[in-house]
Amino acid sequence: MKEYGLDLHGEMLLEEYCNKQALFEKLQSVVMDQLGKLVKQSGIEVNSMESRIKGEESLAGKLRRKGHKYNSLQDITDIFGARIITFYNEDVDRIASMAEVLFEIDWTNSVDKRRMHDFDSFGYNSLHYICRLPQSLYSDPEMPELNEIRFELQMRTALQHVWSAIQHDIGYKSEIETPLEYHRNLSRLAGMLELADNEFSRIRNAIADYRRRAQSLVQSGRLEEVPLDGDTFHSYLDKRPFDKLNHKIAAITQAELHEAPMRPYLAALRHMGMQTLGDVERLMRDNFDDAYQLALFQLGSTDIDILAETIGLQNLCIVHLLKTGGGKLALVQLFDTVNGKMPQNEFLASMVMEQASRLEFMNKSSE
Secondary structure, eight states, rough: OOOOEEEEHHHHHHHHHHHHHHHHHHHHHHHHHHHHHHHHHHTOOOOEEEEEOOHHHHHHHHHHHHHHGGGGGGOTTSSSEEEEEEHHHHHHHHHHHHHHHHHHEEETTTTEGGGGOOHHHTOOOOOOEEEEETTTOOOTTTTTGGTTOEEEEEEEEEHHHHHHHHHHHHHHHHTOOOOOOHHHHHHHHHHHHHHHHHHHHHHHHHHHHHHHHHHHHHHHGGGSHHHHHHHHHHHHHHHHHHHHHHHHHHHHOEEEEEOOOTTTHHHHHHHHHHBBHEEEEEEEHHHHHHHHHHHHHHHHTTTOEEEEHHHHHHHHHHHHHHHHHHHHHHHHHHHHHHOOOOOOHHHHHHHHHHHHTTHHHHHHHHH
């Protein structure tokens, strides 16, 4: 052990720390394993999880400055520390609630630094819990002290972590007098980060509320009230609205239906002027029979035994475009949208035009 200029008490604590490295490493392994399981089970997406065991030199510096405060090594609560960085404020609180169930919390020494600032004060920090590993969670007869060591668990958002790193990098401390200009500028930046944190949470909650309302409207069949977008289209597809048409088409050749992504059709539907799920429902109702008749011409003389589940929606779009005078160019654009641009799309559009030319609705639209 190096010489650090410590008094006898400090040297004894540092020596004890060096002799217990294996104990702290075991605690780190167990705690991080339990926190990993906790986060995975919660479904919360975190920015990162990290931990560290305080180095010998760092602990010696702490003992040199304020070793008189510690009667024993167990009084030093940050030798081992873990940190979970989330994206949203409310996820900090959710993880904290779960940590309270997982560990024994020393409430006297735990602190929520997020709530320690006056209205005009400077600071932007995190939630700090001082914890113990309960025997009910994990115990090792060969390391009974494992359940006695207190450790620090920090929980903060990514923006709080950024601010903390910036503070550390520039060596800024709010209690140290600095030129007013720097103090004011840093305070303004801290306020902007805090506002951004709150806004991210507010926007996420608003989007979640919108999705819940949209799903409720879809489930209740009030499709005219539901705007057509990625979320609502996904909810609509969960109801499998095109199954009846798909199965009727598949029966032409006794084909099997295979799953295929319908998401590309969202852009096509919106390009066709569909603005609500009610518009999509009308598309199907008004063109169901003609889409089936088109499939008869497409499949009637073939032995195709596998069809994509997009066949019904594809034919609905084709019929709608042809009924509204879109012609070959509109079909090429449709195929470019759902299949990606490729030379074959023009040939496919020509073939569909030929098949559709014999259908009754084409003759009606040309009159």
